[in-house]
Amino acid sequence: MTSKNLVQKLEATIQNIPDFPKPGIQFKDISPIFLDPTLYKEVIDELAHFSRNKIDVICGIESRGFLFGIALAAKLEVPFILIRKKGKLPPPFISQGYDLEYGSSEIEMKAGQLKPGQKVLIHDDLLATGGTTEAAAKLVESQGACVSQFSFLISLEDLKGSERLKSYNAEIYKILSY
Numbered sequence: 001m002t003s004k005n006l007v008q009k010l011e012a013t014i015q016n017i018p019d020f021p022k023p024g025i026q027f028k029d030i031s032p033i034f035l036d037p038t039l040y041k042e043v044i045d046e047l048a049h050f051s052r053n054k055i056d057v058i059c060g061i062e063s064r065g066f067l068f069g070i071a072l073a074a075k076l077e078v079p080f081i082l083i084r085k086k087g088k089l090p091p092p093f094i095s096q097g098y099d100l101e102y103g104s105s106e107i108e109m110k111a112g113q114l115k116p117g118q119k120v121l122i123h124d125d126l127l128a129t130g131g132t133t134e135a136a137a138k139l140v141e142s143q144g145a146c147v148s149q150f151s152f153l154i155s156l157e158d159l160k161g162s163e164r165l166k167s168y169n170a171e172i173y174k175i176l177s178y
């Protein structure tokens with residue numbers, strides 16, 4: 001369980017920016033966490049505690065899922081695989097589309113980096129509607145790997161992302177919920 005202390009420190013550090021990047025969005029700015037190396041390490045320790053000995057590989061979602069995901073992979077001594085926005089990865093790669101509030105988007109992962117049967121943690125900084133994470137889970141399953149865990153620093157509970165991820169039967173961990 002997350003220590004009350006860590007939750008309080010994160011609540012005091014993460015900034016809420018109203019109406020960014022669009023009117024009506026409450027943007028959670030995590031960048032002040034990186035000004036406090038002790039807090040950053042505590043977050044990595046917390047995420048590591050959740051995933052230790054339970055996963056074979058971490059898939060992190062561009063771009064803020066890289067900020068904690070890669071350090072977490074190094075700490076747990078497991079490989080890290082990049083899930084990137086369309087057009088950033090050289091071939092061979094696989095793609096998965098998903099719907100946004102207006103329009104649609106795609107994410108991509110290098111083909112062949114994930115091995116069939118591997119137990120995967122999908123990590124991102126924030127869970128909102130769950131659309132991006134669900135697309136990442138589809139990429140993972142398309143490679144014959146298994147989504148074992150999801151982790152996030154922040155969950156925006158009103159947007160019900162967790163419900164969207166239920167069908168994966170994987171553990172879901174969020175340090176902070178708003």
Ligand code: AMP
Pocket residue numbers: 025026027028029061062063064124125126127128129130131132133161
């Ligand atoms: P979703 O696919 O709706 O779950 O959106 C999750 C992705 O969008 C994550 O990669 C977040 O970094 C980003 N995101 C969505 N809403 C916010 C928000 N209010 N503040 C910061 N990032 C957000």
